[in-house]
Amino acid sequence: MTERHQHEQGVPHRHPLRPDQDDTLTYWRAMEIALRELLIEKRLTSADEVRREVEAMDNRSPVDGARVVARAWTDPQYQQLLLMDANAACEALGLERGLYKLIVVENTDQVHNVVVCTLCSCYPRFLLGLPPDWYKSRNYRSRMVNSPREVLREFGTVVPDDVVVRVHDSNADMRYLVLPRRPAGTDDWSEEQLAELVTRDAMIGVTFAAEP
Amino acid sequence: MSNYRGVHDIGGVPAGEVVPSEHDYALWExxxxxxxxxxxxxxxxxxxxxxxxxxxxxxxxxxxxxxxxRWVYAIAQTLIQRGVISIDELGRRISAVQARSDDGT
Structure with missing residues (x-):
């Protein structure tokens, strides 16, 4: 498209450059801007503070959770701490302690754990970042508690019949993280290599850790 | 029974297949x-x-x-309930934000 051109009978003009992001100003987006401006004017926050908080959230990702899991796989003492006091275990790795209680549940050859928040979207954000949309969806929240094996199959995860499936319903004050089973054939792997096998979905419990 | 449930309280309520949807969060979110x-x-x-x-x-x-x-609505409600902002000044500011956008600025 030419930058300056003329429509039928119109005056020559430039179209605004098309932005990369769809920033259509919906009512709710206008409300976000309005609230932010009012809070800044009242000196309850600042533009800089908001920006830093967004950056902090951008920097949280399942990589942090994977570090915790890989350490637990390679260090039995650390695993014990993680299962007893997960917040302290995060702190021990130099990660955020988290603002709420974290409980880590261990997958074994007899139990497979999976996490949901039926009431909303509670999630160990300080170890995994923001939750995926499906985690917050009506279908996941409704069905994980009464048809977990079916929902797991929708994720391609088949848990053998003789393995108990345990569903953990999170809430605002208490979050869960699944400690997946360490894949076979990784005996001589380093902690860093192991961390690569630990996916977000494995720590939610809807899949297993990746195979080497 | 479901009449006694809050709108958010949907554990165990019949629902469809889980669609593995994700999106990159927008800056406003x-x-x-x-x-x-x-x-x-x-x-x-x-x-x-x-x-x-x-x-x-x-x-x-x-x-x-x-x-x-839902979050931005709930934050606004809370700040109004706490008297941090008034419903009036929020309404006026939203109109101002929308007017600015209509100007193309």
Whole structure:
């Protein structure tokens, strides 16, 4: 498209450059801007503070959770701490302690754990970042508690019949993280290599850790 | 039984197949999230206030609004309930924001 051109009978003009992001100003987006401006004017926050908080959230990702899991796989003492006091275990790795209680549940050859928040979207954000949309969806929240094996199959995860499936319903004050089973054939792997096998979905419990 | 449930209380309610949907959060959504985190840190809002205001949405609004639309609504409600901002000044500011956007600025 030419930058300056003329429509039928119109005056020559430039179209605004098309932005990369769809920033259509919906009512709710206008409300976000309005609230932010009012809070800044009242000196309850600042533009800089908001920006830093967004950056902090951008920097949280399942990589942090994977570090915790890989350490637990390679260090039995650390695993014990993680299962007893997960917040302290995060702190021990130099990660955020988290603002709420974290409980880590261990997958074994007899139990497979999976996490949901039926009431909303509670999630160990300080170890995994923001939750995926499906985690917050009506279908996941409704069905994980009464048809977990079916929902797991929708994720391609088949848990053998003789393995108990345990569903953990999170809430605002208490979050869960699944400690997946360490894949076979990784005996001589380093902690860093192991961390690569630990996916977000494995720590939610809807899949297993990746195979080497 | 389901009549006694809150609109958000959907554990065990019949529903469809899980669609493995994801999206990259837009900046405005991250800013809503950041606002909630900052207000909590400053003692200006609790997660329970966020929840109460989301959970008191009507069933239609709850389903029609996106996740962070519900959040921004609940943050605004809380700040009004606490007297941090007035409903009037928020309304006027939203109009001003919309007017600016109509100008193309």
């Amino acid at each position: 991250k800013r809503v999230d950041a606002m909630m985190v900052l207000l909590s840190k400053k003692g200006l809002m609790t997660v329970d206030e966020l929840r109460r205001n989301i959970e008191s949405l009507g069933a239609d609004a709850y389903d029609e609004m996106s996740y962070y639309e």
